[in-house]
Amino acid sequence: MKKIYPCVDVDLGKITHNAKTITDMCNKVNIEVAAVTKVFCAQSPITEAILKSGIKGVADSRISNLKKSKDLNCEKLMIRIPMISEAYEIVRYSDTSLNSELATIRALSVAAKDLNKIHNIILMVDIGDLREGVLIQDATSTASEILKLDNIKLIGLGTNVTCYGGVIPDSENLGILIKLKGDLEKSFNISLPLISGGNSSSLHMVINNTMPKEITQLRIGESILLGRETAYGKPVANCYEDAFILKGEVVEIKNKPTIPTGKIGVDAFGNIPHFEDLGIRKRAIIAVGRQDIRLEGLVPVDSDITVFGASSDHLIIDITDCKKELSVGDVVDFNVDYGCLMAAMTSPYVEKYYNN
Missing domain, CATH: 3.20.20.10 (Alanine racemase)
Structure with missing residues (x-):
């Protein structure tokens, strides 16, 4: 399928x-x-x-x-x-x-x-x-x-x-x-x-x-x-923490600076973004955004990938240190927390697939 x-x-x-x-x-x-x-x-x-x-x-x-x-x-x-x-x-x-x-x-x-x-x-x-x-x-x-x-x-x-x-x-x-x-x-x-x-x-x-x-x-x-209790966020013994995996497709890969050019104002959500200058990094854009997920609850399964940020429709990740050579059209997997899962499962733009 x-x-x-x-x-x-x-x-x-x-x-x-x-x-x-x-x-x-x-x-x-x-x-x-x-x-x-x-x-x-x-x-x-x-x-x-x-x-x-x-x-x-x-x-x-x-x-x-x-x-x-x-x-x-x-x-x-x-x-x-x-x-x-x-x-x-x-x-x-x-x-x-x-x-x-x-x-x-x-x-x-x-x-x-x-x-x-x-x-x-x-x-x-x-x-x-x-x-x-x-x-x-x-x-x-x-x-x-x-x-x-x-x-x-x-x-x-x-x-x-x-x-x-x-x-x-x-x-x-x-x-x-x-x-x-x-x-x-x-x-x-x-x-x-x-x-x-x-x-x-x-x-x-x-x-x-x-x-x-x-x-x-x-x-x-x-x-x-x-698979975790929520008072202290600890895993529950003998339980799985990865029953839900968010998957997104790469739509762009470019080497770009980590500091935007120009005067910084508010973003689409009314926040003033802050950036750390890491030089030129290899960045990928995933076709999913804040309309579908809670950014703070998203963790790449591949620990060599980090999340830069997201707009309503685009998730920007750093793949500079990724050992796998990613291309446009590839799929990246993410673990999710409760808030991120709630957003993704509620979003009509995120498909759901059930595996026995």
Whole structure:
């Protein structure tokens, strides 16, 4: 098959392997994994590869992605705080949603009643990262109101850390969530079987055997896909870090100076670029740019190649020290980080190929 470039080559076998490795690790400490599918736009070959591992549920932040998984035999979790305007679709396409606003939960109650469904709620609690979640002092009054609603079932508490404020999950801040669970169960004589203890940044606690036993769920995306936990960026043992490879075609090779000629103003993105004078270098242009990728998350597989920069459509690399003689029409491979992968998988200009 002739490939169209730029593209992302996806190794489905490596993804299944990573998912099983992480699921087995979590299941040993009674934690269920909800696989986050948003970074790859819930493309079905990847979701199905993940589910082969034994993971029982998928999670996403977009209704359009959950719709792609509607026929899959698994639990569906909405992980972005829902919009009131999408209440009916939330109930239709997800079994459970993360919530922090009573007005939205009331709208979900109306939708669930109209659709003759029970919708599960995980009440999100802010333990310091300052993204979504009720404040700790407001959790009891919020839970009291949720428990009054028809067709809504409060099944547990959740939190998110690292994504916004960079707060690293530990036994102390997760302990706040655990204590709150006990307080609510006692106050309302209820059982809250689920504590959703965060995302891939919480996985380091499973690896280091420091995860509190009360945590019953993690929402894992990056660790499955790129084989690393995100609190410290360390590789997960026995996981692949190269399940996704970005490939781009060389469209120009020229020997050029490294300092532009003329007065420097702002670039296409409003930044004033800075350049280091390295003399004349052999430069190649790859037909992919900032419209498709996050430049800072792109690393050439060939360590003798370095990235100079990019415009919206052109990636400029230094191939002076490259041992392989590159020509126009050749393809260069790149590893990607989470942000770069998200951009590439979202871009309609980047083809996707799936290898078993």
